[in-house]
Amino acid sequence: MNSTSRLDTRLAATKADKRPALVTYITAGDPDPDTSLDILRGLPEAGADIIELGMPFTDPMADGPAIQKSSLRALNGGQTQKKTLAMVQRFREHDRDTPLVLMGYYNPIYRYGADRFLRDAAEAGVDGLIIVDLPPDHDQAFFDAARDAGIHIIRLVTPTTKGERLKQVLRDASGFVYYVSVAGVTGAAPPTQDSVATTLAAIREHTDLPVGVGFGIRTAEDAAAIGRFSDAVIVGSALVDCVERAESPAAARQALHERVRDLAAGLRCRTCP
Amino acid sequence: MSVYSMQPDANGFFGRFGGRFVAETLIPLIEALQTCYKEARDDREFQSRLAYFQRDYVGRPSPLYRADRLTDYFGGATIYFKREELNHTGAHKINNCIGQVLLAQRMGKTRIIAETGAGMHGVATAAVAARLGMSCIVYMGETDMERQQPNVFRMQLLGAEIIPVSSGTGTLKDAMNEALRDWVTNIDDTFYVIGTVAGPHPYPAMVRDFQSVIGRETREQMLDQEGRLPDSLVACIGGGSNAMGLFHPFLADDGVQMIGVEAGGHGVESGKHAASLSGGTPGVLHGNRTYLLQDEDGQITDAHSISAGLDYPGIGPEHAWLHEQGRVEYVSITDREAMEAFQLCCRQEGIIPALETAHALAEVARRAPALPREHLMVVNLSGRGDKDMASVAEYLGGPSR
Ligand SMILES: Cc1ncc(COP(=O)(O)O)c(C=O)c1O
Numbered sequence: 250m251n252s253t254s255r256l257d258t259r260l261a262a263t264k265a266d267k268r269p270a271l272v273t274y275i276t277a278g279d280p281d282p283d284t285s286l287d288i289l290r291g292l293p294e295a296g297a298d299i300i301e302l303g304m305p306f307t308d309p310m311a312d313g314p315a316i317q318k319s320s321l322r323a324l325n326g327g328q329t330q331k332k333t334l335a336m337v338q339r340f341r342e343h344d345r346d347t348p349l350v351l352m353g354y355y356n357p358i359y360r361y362g363a364d365r366f367l368r369d370a371a372e373a374g375v376d377g378l379i380i381v382d383l384p385p386d387h388d389q390a391f392f393d394a395a396r397d398a399g400i401h402i403i404r405l406v407t408p409t410t411k412g413e414r415l416k417q418v419l420r421d422a423s424g425f426v427y428y429v430s431v432a433g434v435t436g437a438a439p440p441t442q443d444s445v446a447t448t449l450a451a452i453r454e455h456t457d458l459p460v461g462v463g464f465g466i467r468t469a470e471d472a473a474a475i476g477r478f479s480d481a482v483i484v485g486s487a488l489v490d491c492v493e494r495a496e497s498p499a500a501a502r503q504a505l506h507e508r509v510r511d512l513a514a515g516l517r518c519r520t521c522p
Numbered sequence: 523m524s525v526y527s528m529q530p531d532a533n534g535f536f537g538r539f540g541g542r543f544v545a546e547t548l549i550p551l552i553e554a555l556q557t558c559y560k561e562a563r564d565d566r567e568f569q570s571r572l573a574y575f576q577r578d579y580v581g582r583p584s585p586l587y588r589a590d591r592l593t594d595y596f597g598g599a600t601i602y603f604k605r606e607e608l609n610h611t612g613a614h615k616i617n618n619c620i621g622q623v624l625l626a627q628r629m630g631k632t633r634i635i636a637e638t639g640a641g642m643h644g645v646a647t648a649a650v651a652a653r654l655g656m657s658c659i660v661y662m663g664e665t666d667m668e669r670q671q672p673n674v675f676r677m678q679l680l681g682a683e684i685i686p687v688s689s690g691t692g693t694l695k696d697a698m699n700e701a702l703r704d705w706v707t708n709i710d711d712t713f714y715v716i717g718t719v720a721g722p723h724p725y726p727a728m729v730r731d732f733q734s735v736i737g738r739e740t741r742e743q744m745l746d747q748e749g750r751l752p753d754s755l756v757a758c759i760g761g762g763s764n765a766m767g768l769f770h771p772f773l774a775d776d777g778v779q780m781i782g783v784e785a786g787g788h789g790v791e792s793g794k795h796a797a798s799l800s801g802g803t804p805g806v807l808h809g810n811r812t813y814l815l816q817d818e819d820g821q822i823t824d825a826h827s828i829s830a831g832l833d834y835p836g837i838g839p840e841h842a843w844l845h846e847q848g849r850v851e852y853v854s855i856t857d858r859e860a861m862e863a864f865q866l867c868c869r870q871e872g873i874i875p876a877l878e879t880a881h882a883l884a885e886v887a888r889r890a891p892a893l894p895r896e897h898l899m900v901v902n903l904s905g906r907g908d909k910d911m912a913s914v915a916e917y918l919g920g921p922s923r
Contacts, residue, residue: 306820306821307690307821307822308690308695308699308807308808308822309699310544310545310699310702310703310808311545311547311702311703311706313703317689324821329819330819330820331819354806355543355806356805356806356807356814356816356820356822357819357820357821358820359804359805359806359811359820360803360805360816360818360819360820361819361820381545382543382544382545382806382809383543384542384543384544384546384549386533386542386549387533387541387542387543405545405546406546407545407546407547408547408709409546409547409548409549409550409551409709410546410547410549410550411550414549414550418546429546429547432547432706432707432708432709433703433706433707434703434706434707437707
């Protein structure tokens with residue numbers, strides 16, 4: 250298995266293509282296990298370059314209402330860590346190339362058993378992990394074990410991450426760097442272009458890794474604007490909102506994939522302002 | 523100094539519990555808080571300002587009162603009440619609020635946020651914020667707003683804005699999630715006043731230090747009144763701040779037994795309770811590793827207690843550590859037992875305790891009768907029960923019964 254290189258390969262490809270990668274977030278199991286798997290399977294064709302799959306948690310402290318509700322829908326539908334990993338495995342039956350990163354909170358991983366989780370995740374075909382509430386200060390052992398399992402730990406840089414802290418956060422980073430572009434929860438207002446440009450320059454002083462920008466990006470225009478400075482654009486709340494608003498599971502899938510197509514077109518539009 | 527009086531390590535761990543498991547955005551903020559707190563601890567001016575407010579605003583020291591009639595009623599141990607319910611705003615909570623809001627002022631913050639369960643921490647924070655001229659926003663679960671209505675109005679009178687939280691079960695845990703979401707959004711002007719010995723480092727140690735005035739006074743008063751240290755200390759536990767405050771100055775005294783009382787709800791075996799140590803497992807929530815109520819998949823499960831202030835699925839990390847060390851004994855008391863002790867305290871001592879406090883009193887009722895009169899038992903009377911009239915009336919089937 251060459252799971253470690255899937256992220257690198259894909260990000261090199263989009264770079265060669267002279268466009269930012271589109272990273273799409275959905276919550277595993279939202280609104281129900283079957284629909285969620287269908288949504289996941291259709292993402293690459295709709296234009297997603299990298300997939301972020303949320304592991305639902307009862308207490309998503311860094312998430313706004315959209316992802317909170319999405320997590321609850323998934324949990325009410327019986328989603329578990331095991332089912333999320335099984336979902337990745339089924340996705341991998343048909344797709345060996347699209348990088349998939351799991352995103353979530355530490356407790357469900359801790360409870361599963363960190364080592365066992367890493368092993369099972371690697372086996373299922375997971376390429377990276379974003380753990381919102383596990384800062385680099387904690388559990389060096391976990392980070393080391395992740396590397397041994399061939400799983401990237403994606404580091405988060407935020408508007409408050411500066412100076413020594415920035416260096417510390419980037420020290421062991423791999424895969425890509427996730428710039429949380431606004432101080433706030435997911436689904437907030439989009440960042441200003443100026444602030445993103447400035448911070449990205451600071452980040453690039455300390456790392457050669459691709460930098461993805463997320464939080465508050467909703468529309469194709471937002472994505473195109475931010476994509477001018479970044480290597481990847483991450484969209485989440487705007488996608489799970491499609492599930493919330495849809496009248497049926499089929500409609501949810503359709504609307505979400507439509508939104509992804511729209512975002513992907515925005516990032517490929519070279520003539521747009 | 524005993525091993526138990528240690529500070530947490532540099533990452534905020536008490537043994538394997540504690541830490542700072544928060545979103546990256548918050549890390550520089552809690553580091554700044556930690557630095558400011560360290561400086562304030564050694565700053566004479568800060569300490570004297572704190573002492574001034576404790577004395578003239580809160581009304582400290584609170585009496586250590588020998589509850590003779592209750593002692594006679596049980597016919598066993600001599601029972602003392604540490605009268606934290608006599609503090610301004612009616613609970614121990616204000617000891618910590620004064621400290622934290624003074625820190626906020628020192629850091630140049632102007633906007634105070636807090637979570638509250640029973641509303642006592644919210645009321646105390648609102649009062650202190652008003653006194654120090656800061657704006658105050660309190661997050662409170664909708665379930666709790668209903669059962670602690672008088673405190674909602676009280677906070678509003680004190681000028682605080684109450685934001686109802688409907689997510690989850692609409693209780694303390696959900697209010698804390700919302701407060702954290704606020705903090706991560708308002709990083710420049712906002713200070714988050716956490717109401718118990720939980721949250722990311724340095725909160726558990728800092729809140730403990732501010733509450734330790736309870737134990738320090740108790741020690742002095744007991745030496746004064748009885749010429750020796752107490753034999754046992756009893757306190758209720760939501761997050762564990764009134765218990766930590768009473769226990770901490772005695773941790774090195776091997777002869778002093780300590781009992782923390784969790785909320786047993788309908789009974790730990792029923793699954794409907796808030797006893798994280800008696801019925802939970804280690805996990806990570808709200809910035810620290812501790813014992814939690816959670817399912818097999820690491821999802822947090824709903825706590826249950828008749829008392830809003832104990833209705834929390836976690837416990838402060840230092841308690842988790844003391845539990846595993848065996849230094850403090852942790853037990854649980856059901857809604858029914860607490861309600862009986864509540865009524866007993868009203869009738870025997872003419873003191874209406876908070877429902878939270880009634881859990882500690884129920885444990886006293888269990889232990890005291892079998893102990894000799896020489897046994898000196900201190901119970902932390904953490905708060906008064908004015909806020910609980912509606913819950914009690916409903917439980918008893920109407921005020922006349
Ligand atoms: C009177 C009273 N006692 C106890 C508690 C529980 O908190 P802690 O365990 O932090 O003391 C509360 C919380 O609201 C309270 O109001």
